[in-house]
Amino acid sequence: MSFLPTGADSVQKSKADPQAARPNGVRVIKKYPNRRLYDTDTSSYITLVEIKQLVMDDERFVVRDAKTNEDLTRSILLQVILEEETAGVPIFTEQVLANIIRFYGHAMQDFMGSYLEKNVQIFMDLQKKMTEQSKVLTPELLQQFVNVQSPMMQGMMGTYMEQSKNAFVQMQEQMQRNSEQMLAAMGLKR
Incomplete structure (x- = not known):
């Protein structure tokens, strides 16, 4: 208390x-x-x-x-x-905004919100890691680091893409479980 x-x-x-x-x-x-x-x-x-x-x-x-x-x-x-x-310079294009709007009222709305939240958090974690690592780099090494061609950057982006894929797979699995529960509740088994 x-x-x-x-x-x-x-x-x-x-x-x-x-x-x-x-x-x-x-x-x-x-x-x-x-x-x-x-x-x-x-x-x-x-x-x-x-x-x-x-x-x-x-x-x-x-x-x-x-x-x-x-x-x-x-x-x-x-x-x-x-x-x-x-x-200033917007993050969201008109197409992204239109796609987000399309999810409102859609059966996938809850899943999309969760997916976006997980991906933004994964990206924030990546940004934090990059910031921590850039503190020990000289300006020349930092330039090489942020170059998309550098092995370190490719590794970090690969990790981000893998985590993003995993978040999407989790969303699909959750949708599958929800569908199976709904079908079972209606007496229909898959």
């Missing part, structure tokens, strides 16, 4: 250490009807750019509607993505 300070002690601790007042160590951002975002840690209004920085800093946070306490975090993260996509 965790102890949360109350009363004046809580106010004093939250001023000294904003994380002490956080529920579950998660920073709380409140969204008001005027569409402004209020950071309860800093007691100030923040922008989507600052929300992006929280993400970049791996800061755990939740965005809540100030009136209803509804979790709006996904909505705000989508707004950050929209800002990024329209401001």
Whole structure:
């Protein structure tokens, strides 16, 4: 059981250490009807750019509607993505966006979300590994390293492709199990 300070002690601790007042160590951002975002840690209004920085800093946070306490975090993260996509060099092509839209309401929607999540995590792990290895490289070696033709880069990309393939195979196996369960429930065996 965790102890949360109350009363004046809580106010004093939250001023000294904003994380002490956080529920579950998660920073709380409140969204008001005027569409402004209020950071309860800093007691100030923040922008989507600052929300992006929280993400970049791996800061755990939740965005809540100030009136209803509804979790709006996904909505705000989508707004950050929209800002990024329209401001500079987009990650998603029109074709990718159209394909993602096609999965909404489709029987494969849950599988696609899981597959994308696993692949992005695999890619983030690869990026982290590359960053760690690049710290020990000289600029010349770094240039060779990021060259797609280098054996080290080919090995890392091969690992990524293998992990991506495994994630896809797991998705297919899950679909197979779900289909078999559904057929069995209807009295049809395969």
